[in-house]
Amino acid sequence: MNESFACGYVALIGKPNTGKSTLMNALIGEKLSITAHRPQTTRHQILGIKTSERYQCIFVDTPGIHQDQKKAINRYMNRAATSMLDDVDLICVLLDVRDFNRDDEQILDMVKHQPRVVLVLNKIDRIQKNELLPLMQRLGELMPGVDLIPVSALKQDNLEQLMQHIEQQLPPGIPHYPDDQLTDKPxxxxxxxxxxxxxxxxxxxxxxxxxxxxxxxxxxxxxxxxxxxxxxxxxxxxxxxxxxxxxxxxxxxxxxxxxxxxxxxxxxxxxxxxxxxxxxxxxxxxxxxxxxxxxx
Ligand SMILES: Nc1nc2c(ncn2[C@@H]2O[C@H](COP(=O)(O)OP(=O)(O)OP(=O)(O)O)[C@@H](O)[C@H]2O)c(=O)[nH]1
Ligand SMILES: [Mg+2]
The missing domain is CATH 3.30.300.20 (K homology (KH) domain)
Structure with missing residues (x-):
């Protein structure tokens, strides 16, 4: 292990159904977290560990943050989605480019004062390139200076660029997990x-x-x-x-x-x-x- 090795935690958060679990699986290259067409699929924090020669990146997949607090399980899921935000090295907020609304804005409000945030504009395979511009402009106004990275988790489009960006944000440090371990879950x-x-x-x-x-x-x-x-x-x-x-x-x-x-x-x-x-x-x-x- 050389001295410039980096290791850090990267949270994947966002509204339900924006593609957090699909993205984590794509970045790890293994299906660790389940995915489905409907919202509120993920219920727990799940770590996905990616180790290369230069870094260990520990992704935290989370349940979609939602407003429905009626049932105890919904309250549990929201806690699981937000409890680690102060402890991670980078927060990736996933947005569905076809479906940006008030719920996303509330999530952006929540992370506004966090030091390291990147907005991942997911599902670009579903729209034309020029349709992306108004959303990017709007996000630029809401979150000035924050990086925007358009990707398609499903088609694995632009994920190298995202990974490069993430790598730059990881602090120096030794790996927390053995290099063949992919998740914290049994x-x-x-x-x-x-x-x-x-x-x-x-x-x-x-x-x-x-x-x-x-x-x-x-x-x-x-x-x-x-x-x-x-x-x-x-x-x-x-x-x-x-x-x-x-x-x-x-x-x-x-x-x-x-x-x-x-x-x-x-x-x-x-x-x-x-x-x-x-x-x-x-x-x-x-x-x-x-x-x-x-x-x-
Ligand atoms: N077209 C398209 N569909 C995608 C993309 N990423 C994810 N999806 C689809 O979006 C749906 C939701 O994906 P998930 O990964 O389960 O979303 P999630 O954010 O983890 O959802 P919750 O766990 O419910 O919060 C699935 O049907 C995915 O196949 C993408 O880049 N393009
Ligand atoms: Mg999920």
């Missing part, structure tokens, strides 16, 4: 998240927001990983919907999740899923703590 967590992603993508309307997943058993044998997980819903009626007619839906969720997990662990996986009910878990502090939503 495999059980990632597996539960993969299952939750399939539920998020397959179920309609509000149901995904009533679901959490818990991995109960995770055992690696010679040529097989045996996993058993519970899908927790809030009402009995929801249980039937998750399982589907003749168990068809649960089977599909299981086989899609299994395929992803097999790719991740590079081994055969035996995945058992159970659907269970815990009334109103998402608005109950004790249930939240039991399911791992405790203060970060």
């Amino acid at each position: 495999m059980r967590f990632i597996v539960a998240e993969i299952i939750r992603e399939k539920l998020f993508r397959m179920l309609t309307q509000e149901l995904p927001y009533s679901i959490t997943v818990n991995v109960e058993h995770y055992k690696t044998e010679a040529d097989l990983v045996k996993i058993s997980a519970s899908i927790w819903v809030e009402r009995k009626s929801q249980k039937g919907i998750v399982i589907g007619k003749g168990g068809k839906q649960l089977k599909k969720i299981g086989s899609e999740a299994r395929r992803d997990i097999e790719r991740l662990v590079d081994n055969k996986v035996f995945l058992q899923l159970w659907v269970k009910v815990r009334e109103d878990w998402s608005d109950d502090e004790r249930s939240l703590a039991a399911f791992g939503y405790s203060s970060e």
Whole structure:
């Protein structure tokens, strides 16, 4: 390790659905954080660690910051999204170039006085170049002197430029994590998240927001990983919907999740899923703590 090595923390924050998790996965080159078309997919802080010969950059993916504070889980998510802002070396605020509004402005207000902020204008693949100018002008007025970097996380466009900018902001220091470690989360967590992603993508309307997943058993044998997980819903009626007619839906969720997990662990996986009910878990502090939503 040479003396000019840099190591630092970079927060990815923004409104729900702006592409924070997609960007982190693209920068790390591994799918660590789940993504979905709908908002409020990410629920916890998840570290993504990128180590090169010159630096270790520790990204913090966060839940989308939103105004809905009604339920305990929403309050938990907002805390997880903002609790580390004073401690990171750089804050990347993700904006969806097609959808800049009052909610983004509130987030910009929140970080205005932070010393190091960069605005990442994401999803440029969805607009024409000249459509970007008015937004860049507006952002220049709102955040004078702050760097703006247009990217497409999905198409991996302009990510090298973003990474160069980030590297310049990292303070000198020795690495905090071994150079082959990609995240702070254990495999059980990632597996539960993969299952939750399939539920998020397959179920309609509000149901995904009533679901959490818990991995109960995770055992690696010679040529097989045996996993058993519970899908927790809030009402009995929801249980039937998750399982589907003749168990068809649960089977599909299981086989899609299994395929992803097999790719991740590079081994055969035996995945058992159970659907269970815990009334109103998402608005109950004790249930939240039991399911791992405790203060970060
Ligand atoms: N067209 C396009 N879509 C993108 C881009 N980046 C992300 N998306 C899509 O936007 C949706 C949301 O992406 P996520 O990465 O889950 O967004 P997020 O900000 O992590 O969302 P929350 O965790 O809910 O706050 C997904 O459907 C992504 O595929 C992009 O550069 N271009
Ligand atoms: Mg996310």
